[in-house]
Amino acid sequence: MTDRDSRQIEHEAAAWLARRDGGTWDRDEAARFDAWIAASIAHRVAFVRLEAAWAASGRLKALGAGVRAGTVPPRGEWRGEQRGKGHGAPAARAAPSARPHRRMALAGGAVAALLVLAGGLGWGWREFVATEATSYATAAGEMRTVPLADGSAVTLSSGSAIEVRLSRRERHIDLRRGEAFFAVAHDGTRPFAVSVGARRAVAVGTRFAVRRDPEEMRVIVTEGLVRLEAQAVPDGSPAPSALLPAGSVATARASSVLVRTGSVGDAERLLTWRSGYLVFHDTSLENAVAEFNRYGAQRLVIGDAAVGLIRIGGNFRWANSEAFVRLLEDGFGIRAERHADRIVLHSRKDS
Amino acid sequence: MSAELDSWFIREVLVHEQALERYLRRYRPHRDDVHDLRQDVYVRVYEAAGKGLPNAPKSFLFATARNLMTDRLRRSKVVSIFTMGDFDGQNVLVEDVSPERELSGRQALARLAEALDRLPDRCREAVWLRRVEDLPQKAVAQRMGVSEKTVEKHLAKGMRLMAAWYYGGDAGSGETRRAAGEDDDRSGQQTDRA
Structure with a gap:
């Protein structure tokens, strides 16, 4: 599969896609195409890639607004829209067939730029006025993903609360309690900041999670780059900040920031709560129980020091701490004492 | 081999093409070589995803790229010490290739x-x-x-x-x-x- 020239395959894929796009696609051709695409994954992958980009190019229709039918505008007509300064310098080389209509095309292009610009304003309008705060919260044992108006999505872990303010300058999230995972839509003009007390984690377009504990803030970055800032200290000296690449786990306390950068996979493992699981690898029961208590509704208590030192591993549903406790009873000789509001875990010896 | 797999591939893998190419180019300066390598990376990722979707697609993509290059280097007769030393580490430098390009x-x-x-x-x-x-x-x-x-x-x-x-x-x-x-x-x- 590696030795066929990838460019050759890409040309074949493009030829198929163009032929299928034409008007004469018949059953025979479809059968030959099916055989071609089934022949190797390299064919399939090359085709899927071109097809997806071609489908995306359907957006180009927006450029046709206000351009006379049959006219191909010169290059660069739409730059004005992108830079927001009207009719940018149009590139010189008009297609030969477009030349007779050049004047027309330029005028049309200007109209198109205006229309698209207006479209952009409509888009921006929401951001402009929507500065009032919106709050979201989850109860213990609950998890929820909420879409934000800028296209980002927030997944709130159990027992968490956030307040969202989207303004023209900034997208600001106040993490009141708990933990949340942010899949941030890219917007270079409006940084996305999550604050916990005096600290903020700032991103432009990335994926990261922030957790608030009484004493510390934890930031886990799984994609992109996040800047961790502290509010300027009262005497006006600049606040220190740390850049966190993907794979980072940063723990910030009142006066210190500890950054551990490992693989993205390791960082992701700390975020498995999003799929409803807690994953432990050689974790002390004390820490595992702390995790369960963070996410699950049922409270677990370590009854004696020995039990807290037992090391466990595996994937567990955080919503079902009862099943976790039963596994501990069966597999680790742990005795569970069930109370109305908590389950206390003891090592069997001391019973 | 399903439409679902295709759309996963488009959504989670193709969006990183720019970063992937930059990553490949860093070690393989010949353009044609990069084109072939990219295809092989895609094929491997697509094949593996057919058996089960990786839950961190971007790191999986880059880990695949790295493994592929390591394989090729081992097979090639002339190996530059520098290239070898460069990605012998366990971590793929995903973070330094560029943030994800999710287009609005x-x-x-x-x-x-x-x-x-x-x-x-x-x-x-x-x-x-x-x-x-x-x-x-x-x-x-x-x-x-x-x-x-x-x-x-x-x-x-x-x-x-x-x-x-x-x-x-x-x-x-x-x-x-x-x-x-x-x-x-x-x-x-x-x-x-x-």
Whole structure:
């Protein structure tokens, strides 16, 4: 599969896609195409890639607004829209067939730029006025993903609360309690900041999670780059900040920031709560129980020091701490004492 | 081999093409080599995903790229100590290749417009008439005064070049620049550089 020239395959894929796009696609051709695409994954992958980009190019229709039918505008007509300064310098080389209509095309292009610009304003309008705060919260044992108006999505872990303010300058999230995972839509003009007390984690377009504990803030970055800032200290000296690449786990306390950068996979493992699981690898029961208590509704208590030192591993549903406790009873000789509001875990010896 | 797998691939893998190309190019400066490597990486990722979707697609993609390059280096006779030393570590430097490129609608349009403008004249004209004006290939052929076969070839080229810029961005720009230097292939002859 590696030795066929990838460019050759890409040309074949493009030829198929163009032929299928034409008007004469018949059953025979479809059968030959099916055989071609089934022949190797390299064919399939090359085709899927071109097809997806071609489908995306359907957006180009927006450029046709206000351009006379049959006219191909010169290059660069739409730059004005992108830079927001009207009719940018149009590139010189008009297609030969477009030349007779050049004047027309330029005028049309200007109209198109205006229309698209207006479209952009409509888009921006929401951001402009929507500065009032919106709050979201989850109860213990609950998890929820909420879409934000800028296209980002927030997944709130159990027992968490956030307040969202989207303004023209900034997208600001106040993490009141708990933990949340942010899949941030890219917007270079409006940084996305999550604050916990005096600290903020700032991103432009990335994926990261922030957790608030009484004493510390934890930031886990799984994609992109996040800047961790502290509010300027009262005497006006600049606040220190740390850049966190993907794979980072940063723990910030009142006066210190500890950054551990490992693989993205390791960082992701700390975020498995999003799929409803807690994953432990050689974790002390004390820490595992702390995790369960963070996410699950049922409270677990370590009854004696020995039990807290037992090391466990595996994937567990955080919503079902009862099943976790039963596994501990069966597999680790742990005795569970069930109370109305908590389950206390003891090592069997001391019973 | 399903539509679902295809759309996963588009959504989670192709969006990183620019970063992937940059990563590959860092170790394999020859463009053709990078094109082949990229295909092999995609094939491996697609094959593996067919057996079960990785839950961190981006790191999986880069880990695959790294493994592939390591394999190739081991097989090749001449190995540069520097290259070998560079990615012998356990961690793929995903973080330093670039943040994910998730395009908003507006950015996608800007990028596509740029891709369109990089096409050779006749090719650009064919793509405009077909994609923006939505004319069938037959009508495009009449408008341009060429055969349908020629339109098909212009479009095929447009599809390749648009994809290179749309997914590859700056990294794929070499591809489009090559094409711009090409003839305007009025004859419809495709210039193949296999």
